[in-house]
Amino acid sequence: MGRFLDELKRAFAVDPGPKPDILPEPLERLAHAVVERRMEAPAVLLLESVRPLSFLGSQVLHAVEPLVRAVFAARDLPVVARALEDRRSVELLVRRIEELSAAGAAPR
Numbered sequence: 001m002g003r004f005l006d007e008l009k010r011a012f013a014v015d016p017g018p019k020p021d022i023l024p025e026p027l028e029r030l031a032h033a034v035v036e037r038r039m040e041a042p043a044v045l046l047l048e049s050v051r052p053l054s055f056l057g058s059q060v061l062h063a064v065e066p067l068v069r070a071v072f073a074a075r076d077l078p079v080v081a082r083a084l085e086d087r088r089s090v091e092l093l094v095r096r097i098e099e100l101s102a103a104g105a106a107p108r
Contacts, residue, residue, distance in 0.1 A: 024083045026076035027093050035100040044094050051090045058084035 034043045050057065061068060061081045072080055083089040
């Protein structure tokens with residue numbers, strides 16, 4: 001059983017590499033759409049709860065590409081999938097949604 005767990009850990013080990021500091025343009029548009037629709041709380045809750053699965057989600061995104069084209073343009077899919085391969089991108093998206101929400105809630 002120990003060997004199986006070691007193999008499982010190795011299979012899901014991801015070298016994080018440099019931390020992303022800017023959000024890809026398709027995810028920036030997604031953040032704006034979430035805030036415009038005032039869906040910040042559900043979006044942040046969903047993103048935070050699925051963060052550990054973001055890499056698997058990015059792989060599924062490649063598999064269901066034809067269905068996802070309804071949400072993202074075909075040229076954006078590889079960008080979104082690559083961004084979601086890094087869990088830190090999910091954190092960056094959550095922070096951007098919170099920033100946009102706070103900026104929209106500020107008195108004018």
